[in-house]
Amino acid sequence: MSKKVLYSYTGIFDTPDEVTHAAEKAVEHGYTKYDVNTPYPLHGMNKAMNLPPSKLGYVALAVGLSGALGALLSLWWVSAVDYPINVGGKPFFSFPAYIPVIFEVTVLSASIATVLAMLFFFFKFPNNAHPLHATDYMKKVSSDKYGISIQAEDPKFDESSVKNFLESIRAKEINAVYWDEEETAHNHKILEPKFLTFLFVVAVLISGTTYFTLNKLMNMLPFNWMMEQSKQSAQQKSLVFEDGFGMRQPVNGTIARGFLPYEFKGKPDLAGEKLVNPILVSKESLKLGQAKYDIYCSPCHGYHAEGDSRLRGQFPNPPSLHSEKVRTWGDGRIFAVITEGQNIMPSHSTQLTVDERWAVINYIRALQRALNAKESDLK
Amino acid sequence: MSSSSVEYQKKELPAKVQTVGFGLFIAGLFLVVLGYIVDPTRSAYNNIIGFTFLASIAVGSLFLVGIEYLSGAVWSTPFRRVSEFLSSLIVLLPVLFIPLLLNVNNIFHWTHPAPSDKTLIGKAPYLNVNFFIGRVLVFWLIWLLFYYLFTKNSLMQDQTKDQNLTKKNVKLAAVFMPLFAITISFAAIDWLMSIEPHWFSTIFGVYYFSGTVLAALAAATIIIVLLNERGYFVKGIHTDSYYSLGALLFAFTNFWAYIAFSQFLLIWYANLPEETFWFLQRWEGSWIAASIGLIVVRFVVPYFGLLSQPSKMNPKRLLVMSSWILFAHYYDLYWLVMPNFSKGGVALGWIELGFPLLIAGLIILVFVYNSRKNNLVPIGDPKLKRGIDFRL
Numbered sequence: 001m002s003k004k005v006l007y008s009y010t011g012i013f014d015t016p017d018e019v020t021h022a023a024e025k026a027v028e029h030g031y032t033k034y035d036v037n038t039p040y041p042l043h044g045m046n047k048a049m050n051l052p053p054s055k056l057g058y059v060a061l062a063v064g065l066s067g068a069l070g071a072l073l074s075l076w077w078v079s080a081v082d083y084p085i086n087v088g089g090k091p092f093f094s095f096p097a098y099i100p101v102i103f104e105v106t107v108l109s110a111s112i113a114t115v116l117a118m119l120f121f122f123f124k125f126p127n128n129a130h131p132l133h134a135t136d137y138m139k140k141v142s143s144d145k146y147g148i149s150i151q152a153e154d155p156k157f158d159e160s161s162v163k164n165f166l167e168s169i170r171a172k173e174i175n176a177v178y179w180d181e182e183e184t185a186h187n188h189k190i191l192e193p194k195f196l197t198f199l200f201v202v203a204v205l206i207s208g209t210t211y212f213t214l215n216k217l218m219n220m221l222p223f224n225w226m227m228e229q230s231k232q233s234a235q236q237k238s239l240v241f242e243d244g245f246g247m248r249q250p251v252n253g254t255i256a257r258g259f260l261p262y263e264f265k266g267k268p269d270l271a272g273e274k275l276v277n278p279i280l281v282s283k284e285s286l287k288l289g290q291a292k293y294d295i296y297c298s299p300c301h302g303y304h305a306e307g308d309s310r311l312r313g314q315f316p317n318p319p320s321l322h323s324e325k326v327r328t329w330g331d332g333r334i335f336a337v338i339t340e341g342q343n344i345m346p347s348h349s350t351q352l353t354v355d356e357r358w359a360v361i362n363y364i365r366a367l368q369r370a371l372n373a374k375e376s377d378l379k
Numbered sequence: 380m381s382s383s384s385v386e387y388q389k390k391e392l393p394a395k396v397q398t399v400g401f402g403l404f405i406a407g408l409f410l411v412v413l414g415y416i417v418d419p420t421r422s423a424y425n426n427i428i429g430f431t432f433l434a435s436i437a438v439g440s441l442f443l444v445g446i447e448y449l450s451g452a453v454w455s456t457p458f459r460r461v462s463e464f465l466s467s468l469i470v471l472l473p474v475l476f477i478p479l480l481l482n483v484n485n486i487f488h489w490t491h492p493a494p495s496d497k498t499l500i501g502k503a504p505y506l507n508v509n510f511f512i513g514r515v516l517v518f519w520l521i522w523l524l525f526y527y528l529f530t531k532n533s534l535m536q537d538q539t540k541d542q543n544l545t546k547k548n549v550k551l552a553a554v555f556m557p558l559f560a561i562t563i564s565f566a567a568i569d570w571l572m573s574i575e576p577h578w579f580s581t582i583f584g585v586y587y588f589s590g591t592v593l594a595a596l597a598a599a600t601i602i603i604v605l606l607n608e609r610g611y612f613v614k615g616i617h618t619d620s621y622y623s624l625g626a627l628l629f630a631f632t633n634f635w636a637y638i639a640f641s642q643f644l645l646i647w648y649a650n651l652p653e654e655t656f657w658f659l660q661r662w663e664g665s666w667i668a669a670s671i672g673l674i675v676v677r678f679v680v681p682y683f684g685l686l687s688q689p690s691k692m693n694p695k696r697l698l699v700m701s702s703w704i705l706f707a708h709y710y711d712l713y714w715l716v717m718p719n720f721s722k723g724g725v726a727l728g729w730i731e732l733g734f735p736l737l738i739a740g741l742i743i744l745v746f747v748y749n750s751r752k753n754n755l756v757p758i759g760d761p762k763l764k765r766g767i768d769f770r771l
Contacts, residue, residue, distance in 0.1 A: 043619070043771040088650055096647050099640065 004178040007131040008034075008151040009162045011171025012140055016042050019146035022169045023048040026148065029165060033154035037132070037141040059117040060110040067109030071102045131179035140173075149177070260354055268336035275332025279358040281366075289363030292356050296348055305367045316344055321364055322371050331361050385763055387613050387756050397747045404740025410733030415478070421730055423482035424720040428712045429734030430475040431570055431587075432594070435708060436742065437468035438522055438566075439595025442559055444529055448545070449552040454623050456766035457612055459757055461599045463533060464749035469526045471741065472519060483508060486719075489576040498577055506573055514569060518562045525555045536759035545761060563588050571712075574719050578657040582642045589635040594708040596631060600624045600701035602746065604694045606755070613756055613763075618692040619771045625691025628681065628704060636678040661714065664724035673714050677707040709735060 013019045016038065023036050027050045036045060046053070079085070080092040090097070123130060132138050132149060141147040148171065150162050159176075166174045217223060232238055238246035255261065264271035279285050294303065300318040302309040307320035319326075326334070338357045341347035352360065369377060414422040440462040447455050447462075484490050489506040492499035499506070528551055532544040564584025572583045580586075603624065607616060646654045661670045684700045685691055717726060757763060 088648075090650075096644055099644070 004180065006152045006159075007177045007179045008149045009159075009166060010132075010135075010137045010147055010149040010173075010175050010177055011166040011169075012137065012173045013146045013148070013171060016146055018170075019148060020044060020048045022148050022171065025165075025169050026150065030156055031150055031154050033151040033157075035149050035151070037138070037147045037149065039142055039144060039146075042146075056114055056117060056121070060114045063113035064106045064110030068102050068106040070109075071105035072098060075101060131177055135177055137173075137175060137177065262339055262349070264336060265340065268333060268340065268342075271336035272330040272333030275330070275335055277331040277335075277358050277361060279355060279362060281362050285359045285362055286366060288356065289359035289361070289366075292352060293360050293363050296351055297360065300345070304370075305364060318345065322368055327368050327372065331358070331365075334361050334364065385613055385756075385758060385767065387754065387758050389754055390611050392611075392747055392750055396743060400740050400743030400747060402740070403736050404744060407733050407735070407737025407740055410729060411737055414730040414733050418730060419482060420485045421720060421726070422733075423479060423485050424716055425731055425734050426475065426479050426482070427486060427570060427574070428709070428716050429738055430472070430479060431712050431716075432709055432734075433468060433475055433738050433741070434472060434566065434570075435587075435591040435594040436465055436598050437472060438466070438559070438563060439591040439593075440465035440599065441469065441522060441526055441529070441555075442563075442592065443595055443599065444533075445525070445552040445555045445559065448529075448548045449556060451549075451762075453762045453765040454620050454769040456760055456762040457616060457620070457756055458599065458603045458607075459533070459760075460753070460755050461602050461606075461746075462595065463530050464746050464753075465595065465598055465602075465742070466526050467530070467749055468742065468745055469519070469522045471745065472522075476515065480512070483511075487511075487573060487576070489573060502576060506576055511569060514565060518566055521558055521562055525551065525558075529555075533757055533760075534753055536757060537754055538759065540759040540761075542761050544759075560588075563591060571715050574716060575657060575660075577653065580642050580646070580654070580657075582638060586635075586638050586642060589631060589638050590708050590711055593628065593631045593635060593704055596624070596628055597701040597704040597708070598742070600628065600697060601705070604698045604701070608694055611755055613767055615767050617770060619769055620766075621694060621697055622688070622691045622771060623769075625685055625697055625700075628701060629685040629691065632678060632681045632685070632704070636682075639677075660718045660722065663722065666718055666723075666725060669714055669725050673711060676703075676710050681707065 011022070013022060019036060019038065020042060023045065026034050027048070036042075036049065038045070075098045076093055079094075084092040086092075087094075137147055137149070148166075150157065150166070163174060219227075232246045234247060236246040237244055241248070264274070297305075298309060300309050300311055300315070301307060301321055305321035307318050309318065311318075335357055337345065338352065338360065339347060339349045348357070411422065411426075414425065443455075443462040444459060444466060446452070447459055479486070487506075489499050489502065490508055492503065494500075504510075529548055532548050532551075535541075536544045564587075567584045567587030571587060572578065572580065603612075604621070606612060643658065646658060660666070681700055681704050684696065684703070690696045690700075713731075720726065760766075
């Protein structure tokens, strides 16, 4: 057996008034290392023990505020920056919707932090043993009695004088409390293999149940009821419509976004006259034009539009786009070629939206200027 | 534990108090009458603010008395008379209601719905003048009855010291509470929500209730602090009792904010035009400032004013904060009512001053009258001694 060391002398009282009085006396006597144990918080005890106001509130304040700020930032990041989804036409950053979440996170983080901080202050966590645990004294003061415990660490501590003191304030059941020498070294029970095994088992159990719940249980009766919905999926046969098609045709005359109807079918020269390039030259539009040109046009016309592509010789040679003819064409004329194709060049109207076609044309113009610069470009 | 160990010397309130009350009352009355002559419609809107304010203090005080009996609270027993006295304002409620009734067509446009207004015609079985008056009468009689029974038992106890009277009041309180919940909710719908009869909010009754309790608590706290600091109650009352009053004010301030925000959030989220227009009215012109001001006045200031523990125990701070909260309740009612009268901007003038003065005077006079007739402390109450010894 390990050696026993004296921890403290304890005394018991029947009423809260008596123990408050005892604390006052202990202060008068000059004891500093002592504690009062009661089944519930006694108001006025702080004053009797001459304790400064608890610092625990500041922990709650700091963690609560950072919880609020963290919640606000993460909500902003998720819903306004990283994955903006339009919800009912509201702005992406919708503060009123965040208030309940911020409130909950604040309360949760502040209360958890307060409890943890309390454990640190009281037990010097991760140490979780206290010599008063598992004593008769503790059993009593945690049900209906009030107790005071004067510790051996106290500079004024002296066995007989403490006993006398406790008697003088009429404490009952004056007892000495001992603890194992091992415990005094604050050996961290938390690192014992037994406890670590326990933690491991808990971790496996919790992650196992979570996995089972989310991946299996949710697919079983009755939790899967929400999956069975009386709705029409894509490509399904429909019993509602006469033609049996689940997917419906758009209403006649519907125009898809970015696909304006083309008026100059078979009249490329008229297109050259009438169509005006609506896209102003800008860094972005040139970038887009380059990207699209490199994907769709360069395999035939070459990266620099000189008709020198990698297909050369395997296909009727595509012309250079630097010819006098193409350079003097209006943008609309090129638009007509892209939209309808020309002889063996196929139409690109399904690959490129209207705006992208104009961007490609802007890029071709830039390529042309690179080979045949204007007077003004040289200045 | 016998109550005979409590020493209570009845002290009369100085005559000055009555003079001040009388002065306020007369000044208010003058402004109100003048207001009704100059601009009856605007005065009627002010009248409904004043009336619901007075009803808050009167009925809210009765609620506080009832809740003390029902929960067996002891800390508030030494001050219970204050709330009892204030609840006698219930008797005077018709005085402010009758001028309203004469102007019912000016304020409540459900009294004469347009033939094309299907909504109001659909609501007519509930919103019609006869049923409206009938309901008001029922509410008032219920409140009057319980006011009479509670105070009769309580005052009788001063003489007989009979503990059974407390038991009787506990039973009465158990019956009163559900009736109070129903009447106060319907009163809020009738008097405040139906001013804009196309609008509806299911939480509105609770909204008015939260303000009602705050107003009654604040009014009681002002009187308790003023009189206790001058020794009108029994000796030995500890600051822990102040702390409890402050904590309740703080709690109900949060409760109000919770309810007000719940009402706003759901309407904002759903974004249905038939609900949002009510908030949009309060977001037009200078009403924006009034709406933001409501959050500051009703929540932010009292929240920080009463947050710390010492502030709830400090009589001066408590006095300032409870006066502020009482003002905030009037502000809140103004914000609920007035946008229906002056659309597009706040209306503030001397007409708005009449009712607050009149009501302040009325409350002081009624309190003085009651305190002259009766003890300020329920000396026969078996809980009194424990109430004085109360420690948190």
